[in-house]
Amino acid sequence: MELSGQRQKNLQLKDIKVNLVTSDRLYWKPSFAICERELLVDIDKKGSGTLRRRSLRIMKGLRDFFWGDEAENPDGLTSYHLKNILFLECERLPMDWQWERKLMGKRIMRMCERLLKHLTEKNLPQYFNRSMNLFKNKDTGALNRAARKLDKFTNDVKEKL
Numbered sequence: 001m002e003l004s005g006q007r008q009k010n011l012q013l014k015d016i017k018v019n020l021v022t023s024d025r026l027y028w029k030p031s032f033a034i035c036e037r038e039l040l041v042d043i044d045k046k047g048s049g050t051l052r053r054r055s056l057r058i059m060k061g062l063r064d065f066f067w068g069d070e071a072e073n074p075d076g077l078t079s080y081h082l083k084n085i086l087f088l089e090c091e092r093l094p095m096d097w098q099w100e101r102k103l104m105g106k107r108i109m110r111m112c113e114r115l116l117k118h119l120t121e122k123n124l125p126q127y128f129n130r131s132m133n134l135f136k137n138k139d140t141g142a143l144n145r146a147a148r149k150l151d152k153f154t155n156d157v158k159e160k161l
Helices: 003-015 033-041 052-065 079-092 101-121 139-159
Strands: 019-022 028-031 129-133
Touching: 019 033, 033 079, 052 079, 052 101, 052 139, 079 101
Parallel strands: none
Antiparallel strands: 019 028
16 A cells, blocks of 8 residues: 555544444444454555565464464453554555555564564553553463563574574
């Protein structure tokens, strides 16, 4: 997506209504699922050579293999957390050339470093509502274990580079 395309997408997202969903009988919260789906629909334009969506799949695979499987521990690191990390990185690096294959390793490492920072701080802002901490009700022990494993993983990779 070109920078102007990203701006255009942001304008489209402003027109999408946010739904309210219930998590129990008394508590309603905003759901940004439609906005998230819209962001992901054409995150990598056909023929652009960008690999944003693939980087999310790689992050999920790394999580499952190295940092703890979501199915094993749903109170820890989830796919939703990784999707928000991707959105934050796409905002920081909006140009297509920044997501080309030759930079894939750098993008993955940067996403790992960002994730580690948020795990350490126990605060991952939701992309569309930055005041919402996605780690708020997560098991602190699970997040700490994920942080330790992620720290070891990033250090091991840096040593080999």
